[in-house]
Amino acid sequence: MSHTVLVCDDAIFMRTMISDILAQSGYEIVGEAETGVQAIERYKQLKPDLVTMDIVMPDLGGIEAVREIVKFDPAARILMCSAMGQQALVVEAIQAGARDFVVKPFQPSRVLEAVQRVLG
Amino acid sequence: MDLSQYTELFRAETRDHLTTLNRLLLEWEQQPEQTEALPGIFRAVHTVKGMAATMGYARVADLAHRAETLLDFLRTGGRTVSEQELELLFRTADVLEALVEATVAGREAALDVTPVLAELDAAASRREPPEQPGRARRRISFVSVPVGTGRKVEVVLRADGALKGARALLVLRRMEALGTVHGVEPAPTALGGEEFDGRFAFRIETQAPAERIEADARAAGDVETVRVHTAGGEAAEGERDAGRARHIRVDLRRLDVLMNVIGELVAARGRLEHLIAERRDPELAESVAAISGLTRQLQSEILQARMTPVWQVFDRFPRVVRDLARQLDKQVEFRVEGKEIELDRAILDEIGDPLIHLLRNAVDHGIESPDQRVAAGKPAAGQITLAAMRDRDTVVIMVSDDGRGIDRARILAEAKRRGLVDEHAPDIPDDQLLRVLGRSGFSTAGRVSEVSGRGVGVDVILTRMRELGGSVEVRSVPGEGSSFTLRLPPTLAIVRALLARVGAERYALPLTHVAETVELEASRVTAFEGREALLLRDEVLPLVHLRDVLAIDGAPPARRPVVVLQLGDRRTGLVIDRMEGQQEIVVKAFVPPRGTLPIFSGATVLGDGEPVLILDAGGLV
Numbered sequence: 195m196s197h198t199v200l201v202c203d204d205a206i207f208m209r210t211m212i213s214d215i216l217a218q219s220g221y222e223i224v225g226e227a228e229t230g231v232q233a234i235e236r237y238k239q240l241k242p243d244l245v246t247m248d249i250v251m252p253d254l255g256g257i258e259a260v261r262e263i264v265k266f267d268p269a270a271r272i273l274m275c276s277a278m279g280q281q282a283l284v285v286e287a288i289q290a291g292a293r294d295f296v297v298k299p300f301q302p303s304r305v306l307e308a309v310q311r312v313l314g
Numbered sequence: 315m316d317l318s319q320y321t322e323l324f325r326a327e328t329r330d331h332l333t334t335l336n337r338l339l340l341e342w343e344q345q346p347e348q349t350e351a352l353p354g355i356f357r358a359v360h361t362v363k364g365m366a367a368t369m370g371y372a373r374v375a376d377l378a379h380r381a382e383t384l385l386d387f388l389r390t391g392g393r394t395v396s397e398q399e400l401e402l403l404f405r406t407a408d409v410l411e412a413l414v415e416a417t418v419a420g421r422e423a424a425l426d427v428t429p430v431l432a433e434l435d436a437a438a439s440r441r442e443p444p445e446q447p448g449r450a451r452r453r454i455s456f457v458s459v460p461v462g463t464g465r466k467v468e469v470v471l472r473a474d475g476a477l478k479g480a481r482a483l484l485v486l487r488r489m490e491a492l493g494t495v496h497g498v499e500p501a502p503t504a505l506g507g508e509e510f511d512g513r514f515a516f517r518i519e520t521q522a523p524a525e526r527i528e529a530d531a532r533a534a535g536d537v538e539t540v541r542v543h544t545a546g547g548e549a550a551e552g553e554r555d556a557g558r559a560r561h562i563r564v565d566l567r568r569l570d571v572l573m574n575v576i577g578e579l580v581a582a583r584g585r586l587e588h589l590i591a592e593r594r595d596p597e598l599a600e601s602v603a604a605i606s607g608l609t610r611q612l613q614s615e616i617l618q619a620r621m622t623p624v625w626q627v628f629d630r631f632p633r634v635v636r637d638l639a640r641q642l643d644k645q646v647e648f649r650v651e652g653k654e655i656e657l658d659r660a661i662l663d664e665i666g667d668p669l670i671h672l673l674r675n676a677v678d679h680g681i682e683s684p685d686q687r688v689a690a691g692k693p694a695a696g697q698i699t700l701a702a703m704r705d706r707d708t709v710v711i712m713v714s715d716d717g718r719g720i721d722r723a724r725i726l727a728e729a730k731r732r733g734l735v736d737e738h739a740p741d742i743p744d745d746q747l748l749r750v751l752g753r754s755g756f757s758t759a760g761r762v763s764e765v766s767g768r769g770v771g772v773d774v775i776l777t778r779m780r781e782l783g784g785s786v787e788v789r790s791v792p793g794e795g796s797s798f799t800l801r802l803p804p805t806l807a808i809v810r811a812l813l814a815r816v817g818a819e820r821y822a823l824p825l826t827h828v829a830e831t832v833e834l835e836a837s838r839v840t841a842f843e844g845r846e847a848l849l850l851r852d853e854v855l856p857l858v859h860l861r862d863v864l865a866i867d868g869a870p871p872a873r874r875p876v877v878v879l880q881l882g883d884r885r886t887g888l889v890i891d892r893m894e895g896q897q898e899i900v901v902k903a904f905v906p907p908r909g910t911l912p913i914f915s916g917a918t919v920l921g922d923g924e925p926v927l928i929l930d931a932g933g934l935v
Contacts, residue, residue: 297476
């Protein structure tokens with residue numbers, strides 16, 4: 195059975211791209227979220243195997259969302275999606291419980307490697 | 315763990331880093347206020363230190379460590395590097411190189427490096443920033459990891475990985491799942507800094523085996539190498555490089571052996587083809603043809619594997635030229651062109667010394683002092699160019715300068731004095747210049763200098779080039795400069811050659827210097843400057859009879875071919891009895907017995923099993 199994924203990003207473009215990369219490699223995209231609040235709701239609802247999480251999102255940021263999700267499920271597997279130069283934020287996200295990160299612009303191979311590391 | 319098997323690898327890799335170090339130091343010297351070269355310099359020294367420490371070469375590691383300390387202060391200090399500091403770094407590179415060689419050879423005690431150590435320490439202390447309380451110095455250092463309990467682990471992240479600080483944190487996270495982690499260097503707070511280059515070390519107390527530590531560290535992603543030391547912290551275990559599998563270092567001697575075997579195979583193939591031509595068996599012929607094709611492919615692959623870009627040897631020359639120019643108070647702009655041109659490794663190794671000799675000559679005797687140049691209406695800085703290029707089937711390497719040119723009058727006088735040229739000769743043309751210069755012991759230098767030696771070089775260069783199947787040409791114009799052109803076959807060992815028969819013997823003539831072949835027509839033979847010559851189109855071609863050269867008795871056949879040999883602009887017709895086709899020949903090293911004519915460059919065994927000598931065009935033209 196393929197792994198289920200929740201994709202959280204406020205840009206449709208990014209969500210589509212991540213979904214495509216993962217779907218092409220056999221992952222099942224079970225939901226998407228545009229905001230941190232949505233991300234937390236959908237996680238509780240869908241219990242996906244993996245969450246990809248943008249750092250900067252409206253209403254509630256990705257790092258806050260990581261904290262809330264990990265509080266709800268300490269075993270949650272969250273992969274941060276960051277831009278270059280956001281090292282401090284990524285470090286914060288890791289300290290909050292994120293398992294790994296990828297840096298935009300995305301290279302599909304890098305994304306898949308990171309996903310495998312997080313799920314492995 | 316036996317480290318001796320890594321000695322060669324250590325040496326080769328260290329050499330690469332030291333070459334890089336020299337190159338970057340030169341760049342830095344050009345623009346001391348820029349610090350772009352500094353991270354690379356730091357990395358080179360740092361890597362050498364790490365490798366030396368792993369090999370247990372404490373003195374090498376110590377020297378590198380002290381250089382690194384100075385570099386670290388230069389990096390963080392923000393003040394421009396001084397000339398003295400650069401000079402010290404250049405010297406450190408030299409001492410480091412000498413120490414590495416001595417250490418590898420087991421003679422490290424013979425080298426006293428304490429003066430340079432003291433200078434490095436002094437220079438570093440002048441640069442040391444005042445200690446700031448509360449701010450840990452961000453020194454990245456493998457050797458000075460505080461002695462603690464647990465096993466030391468060194469991790470290097472992939473250079474192209476993003477956000478190395480965050481990645482390092484992920485590694486540490488995974489390690490914390492295995493046991494207690496402490497002694498992280500650089501300090502975890504520094505990991506997020508711009509200067510963090512992806513190398514960090516820590517100690518871990520865990521029951522997990524080294525393999526597990528390594529595997530878990532790698533699982534964090536973007537990890538290039540992991541070294542897990544034994545509990546004692548002495549030897550490193552298991553360094554496995556990921557993502558570097560595309561290149562391996564091979565001992566050149568193995569390639570030589572392989573090359574020899576393939577040489578034998580080519581000779582055997584030649585014999586087989588020879589035999590098969592006499593039988594009319596299509597099936598057998600087909601099978602032999604297939605083997606021939608495969609042999610050829612194998613041969614071309616192995617030749618390709620031996621090809622090395624010339625920069626691997628050229629890269630040390632800027633430093634040589636710079637040092638020499640300083641020593642002689644000359645100004646030199648040195649340019650290198652065609653660094654990517656490839657040559658067989660064995661040839662490349664052989665031309666390093668001749669090229670250094672030519673470069674030294676150019677700086678010492680070619681380029682004038684700045685005053686003299688300005689007085690002659692030239693820019694104060696002389697130009698020396700080292701250029702490699704491909705020309706048909708050969709590789710041409712040229713050393714040229716815009717200096718004063720060779721002093722023909724003095725050389726003419728000297729040549730007359732020694733009876734090398736006719737007493738009344740008015741001048742020495744370029745092609746004869748080389749012959750005179752090439753006489754052993756003939757001195758071109760008016761004075762004997764430490765720099766270019768005693769003028770014994772040119773004959774050594776000529777001999778070396780002949781052994782390699784190459785040739786040398788010289789051009790020199792008074793007041794405008796000189797150029798030496800080395801022409802070489804790109805690969806050694808297997809060349810296409812023409813088989814020439816004279817009398818009962820056959821000789822091989824490599825096609826490298828064969829321009830064409832024509833028939834010797836008596837009606838076109840004439841005399842030119844007292845020599846026999848052939849009118850070929852609008853050219854007067856001097857003739858050399860191989861029969862005469864080899865002192866073969868008997869009458870030559872009526873119809874004879876002329877092989878036109880060409881070395882640069884010089885052409886000579888070599889008259890032989892008969893041509894017997896072309897063949898690929900395997901050049902064997904050849905030590906000519908005393909008294910052998912200087913016209914042979916090697917020997918080979920032909921397809922039919924007969925051994926023949928290889929003629930050297932340079933000795934005949």
